[in-house]
Amino acid sequence: xxxxxRQFDAVVVGAGGSGxxxxxxxxxxxxxxxxxxxxxxxxxHTVAAQGGVSASLGNEEPDNWHWHMYDTVKGSDYLGDQDxxxxxxxxxxxxxxxxxxxxxxxxxxxxxxxxQRPFGGHTSNYGERAVKRACAxxxxxxHAMLHTLYQRNVRAKTQFFVEWMALDxxxxxxxxxxxxxxxxxxxGEVTILQAKATLLATGGAGRIYAASTNAFINTGDGLGMAAxxxxxxxxxxxxxxxxxxxxxxxxxxxxxxxGEGGFxxxxxxxxxxxxxxxxxxxxxxxxxxxxxxxxxxxxGRGAGKDADHIxxxxxxxxxxxxxxxLPGIRxxxxxxxxxxxxxxPIPVVPTCHYxxxxxxxxxxxxxxxxxxxxxxxxxxxxxxxxxxxSVHGANRLGTNSLLDLLVFGKASGEQVVKDLGADAIAHQExxxxxxxxxxxxxxxxxxxxxxxxxxxxxxxxxxxxxxxxGVFRFPDSLAEGVRKIHEVAQRAGSxxxxxxxxxxxxxxxxxxxxxxxxxxxxxxxxxxxxRQESRGAHDRSDFPDRDDAQWMKHxxxxxxxxxxxxxxxxxxPLTVESFEPKARVY
Amino acid sequence: MGDLDRIRWQCRRGLLELDLxxxxxxxxxxxxxxxxxxxxxxxxxxxxxxxxxxxxxxQEEPPxxxxxxxxxxxxx
Numbered sequence: 001x002x003x004x005x006r007q008f009d010a011v012v013v014g015a016g017g018s019g020x021x022x023x024x025x026x027x028x029x030x031x032x033x034x035x036x037x038x039x040x041x042x043x044x045h046t047v048a049a050q051g052g053v054s055a056s057l058g059n060e061e062p063d064n065w066h067w068h069m070y071d072t073v074k075g076s077d078y079l080g081d082q083d084x085x086x087x088x089x090x091x092x093x094x095x096x097x098x099x100x101x102x103x104x105x106x107x108x109x110x111x112x113x114x115x116q117r118p119f120g121g122h123t124s125n126y127g128e129r130a131v132k133r134a135c136a137x138x139x140x141x142x143h144a145m146l147h148t149l150y151q152r153n154v155r156a157k158t159q160f161f162v163e164w165m166a167l168d169x170x171x172x173x174x175x176x177x178x179x180x181x182x183x184x185x186x187x188g189e190v191t192i193l194q195a196k197a198t199l200l201a202t203g204g205a206g207r208i209y210a211a212s213t214n215a216f217i218n219t220g221d222g223l224g225m226a227a228x229x230x231x232x233x234x235x236x237x238x239x240x241x242x243x244x245x246x247x248x249x250x251x252x253x254x255x256x257x258x259g260e261g262g263f264x265x266x267x268x269x270x271x272x273x274x275x276x277x278x279x280x281x282x283x284x285x286x287x288x289x290x291x292x293x294x295x296x297x298x299x300g301r302g303a304g305k306d307a308d309h310i311x312x313x314x315x316x317x318x319x320x321x322x323x324x325x326l327p328g329i330r331x332x333x334x335x336x337x338x339x340x341x342x343x344x345p346i347p348v349v350p351t352c353h354y355x356x357x358x359x360x361x362x363x364x365x366x367x368x369x370x371x372x373x374x375x376x377x378x379x380x381x382x383x384x385x386x387x388x389x390s391v392h393g394a395n396r397l398g399t400n401s402l403l404d405l406l407v408f409g410k411a412s413g414e415q416v417v418k419d420l421g422a423d424a425i426a427h428q429e430x431x432x433x434x435x436x437x438x439x440x441x442x443x444x445x446x447x448x449x450x451x452x453x454x455x456x457x458x459x460x461x462x463x464x465x466x467x468x469x470g471v472f473r474f475p476d477s478l479a480e481g482v483r484k485i486h487e488v489a490q491r492a493g494s495x496x497x498x499x500x501x502x503x504x505x506x507x508x509x510x511x512x513x514x515x516x517x518x519x520x521x522x523x524x525x526x527x528x529x530x531r532q533e534s535r536g537a538h539d540r541s542d543f544p545d546r547d548d549a550q551w552m553k554h555x556x557x558x559x560x561x562x563x564x565x566x567x568x569x570x571x572x573p574l575t576v577e578s579f580e581p582k583a584r585v586y
Numbered sequence: 587m588g589d590l591d592r593i594r595w596q597c598r599r600g601l602l603e604l605d606l607x608x609x610x611x612x613x614x615x616x617x618x619x620x621x622x623x624x625x626x627x628x629x630x631x632x633x634x635x636x637x638x639x640x641x642x643x644x645q646e647e648p649p650x651x652x653x654x655x656x657x658x659x660x661x662x
Contacts, residue, residue: 020657038598039596039598039599039600041609042600042635043598043599043600043635044600045600045634046600047600047601047635048600048601048602143634143635143636146600163595172644185595186592204611212602213602214602215598215599215600215601215602215604215605216599216602216605216609217598217600217601249602249606250602251602251606307650328643328645330642331643332643335603335643335660336606337605338601423656501591503592504592505591505592506591506595508592509595545654558634
């Protein structure tokens with residue numbers, strides 16, 4: 001079958017913050033750039049970021065990047081690479097000011113400078129006290145950032161392919177990446193987008209969990225493409241959870257509810273936090289509360305017919321207090337949990353929020369080939385939540401996600417410009433089998449006359465991850481999880497849907513997305529099962545402590561052979577002294 | 587059919603809350619919307635996610651042309 005081929009200097013997959021920031025760098029260097037996105041760019045999940053973007057501008061009080069760097073290294077539980085972290089924190093001011101010049105409507109101080117507010121984990125003088133470092137545009141920072149970057153890209157003549165889904169990477173014999181095979185949803189037609197540089201910016205894959213704050217589009221398409229092309233995935237065991245999302249929906253219930261006197265109950269109506277944290281009870285730190293909730297559920301004291309959630313009681317506060325102190329909570333609970341919290345408790349469960357791991361890159365966005373070395377894959381770059389550079393290590397500080405996508409979106413764009421510009425490279429010849437993998441996937445799905453339901457296999461995948469690889473991990477449960485997720489992967493090999501039409505066939509898209517989620521889920525489960533320690537967001541009941549002697553290393557998972565390798569953490573920053581591991585106490 | 591399928595896909599948004607509300611709505615009602623209602627819904631989907639969220643969650647009054655639609659969405 002003849003397939004249309006279109007040539008570009010660079011193809012960017014994903015049009016959230018990092019994809020748009022990278023594309024801008026490329027388009028302003030007069031490269032021919034194609035940006036693919038499943039949804040209209042300003043509807044990318046970056047829009048959900050409310051908190052702000054961190055930069056040690058020092059507009060409110062003294063601050064500097066060394067302190068930001070210390071906070072980030074500590075927050076990462078010493079798994080972050082200190083060269084990349086130094087790079088990010090040093091570039092933060094420039095990244096924010098650049099955005100300001102692009103017209104981003106930051107909140108301002110009376111003197112006209114950017115207003116900054118405090119945010120958890122950000123301190124001055126190496127942990128001494130909280131510092132105001134987060135720059136925000138009201139509670140719509142991500143939204144404003146997307147719009148600013150999108151407008152700027154339009155001006156720079158970036159070419160957008162909206163409602164296109166990238167299916168697979170094209171690699172030649174030498175292993176170089178030569179573009180992507182993609183599908184236009186409106187027609188269902190497949191096109192080869194040939195490029196000298198391919199940049200993955202597909203965001204996180206939080207949809208592997210039954211309880212997730214992530215939008216439906218967050219299916220790890222870039223990670224699935226990378227895994228199928230033989231590229232490793234790094235540190236996939238590290239996922240950030242929030243203790244209280246609405247069970248079955250994922251929408252967050254603010255921690256302010258417990259701050260105002262709400263508390264958690266198990267199925268027996270017991271206020272169980274009294275057992276886990278006798279003094280502070282429900283006001284214990286996030287990880288303590290999440291761990292207690294997971295333990296109650298694991299031990300059979302969860303509420304509901306499946307004993308799979310916890311109850312958050314706040315009716316004793318009274319409707320007036322709830323309305324006054326917790327505006328919007330009743331609306332959220334009614335809409336997404338079908339309860340009025342002024343009368344009944346809200347079903348909640350620890351809920352996945354952010355993916356720390358991803359496609360391994362150096363700080364220039366170049367994707368690492370793995371096998372322990374620094375070798376890169378020619379022609380391939382990644383940035384943002386889909387990448388693991390690694391600045392977040394085992395846990396991410398609030399407001400560092402928007403910073404990550406700005407700094408590394410730009411850095412990877414700059415690297416592409418450098419790589420393409422130096423010797424004005426020509427397109428390499430496409431291999432004959434360039435589109436074979438993607439076409440075979442589509443052909444299998446389109447010709448299947450029976451098989452597994454996408455909906456059921458997807459639900460089983462999410463349930464398995466939630467139950468066996470959630471916020472708190474138990475050895476027997478992880479081992480069973482590995483077995484079960486391989487079963488799910490097996491089932492996902494024979495997906496079937498009835499409607500084979502080409503035009504906006506959501507069923508086909510969901511099947512393709514599920515194949516990506518499978519790679520993410522398997523890599524997560526296998527990596528988590530192997531890491532015998534607790535560090536940052538990876539919390540194991542059988543190995544409660546961090547083990548720097550054995551585990552200060554990054555996990556690399558390979559799809560082929562379901563194999564793991566490890567790579568030492570880079571403890572050496574670029575110009576400053578290393579931050580040596582210490583106990584992480586806040 | 588093509589038009590409805592396009593609308594179904596465009597109910598995929600950047601915010602989980604909207605995914606949930608919009609998908610509940612289209613599952614129950616998309617096929618029974620009148621041509622006029624469908625036109626309003628299409629326009630509505632072209633608006634920003636942050637605006638849609640504020641209207642659906644009752645934090646802001648929607649523009650007059652969306653009032654009936656937003657009421658329907660809120661009942662879902």
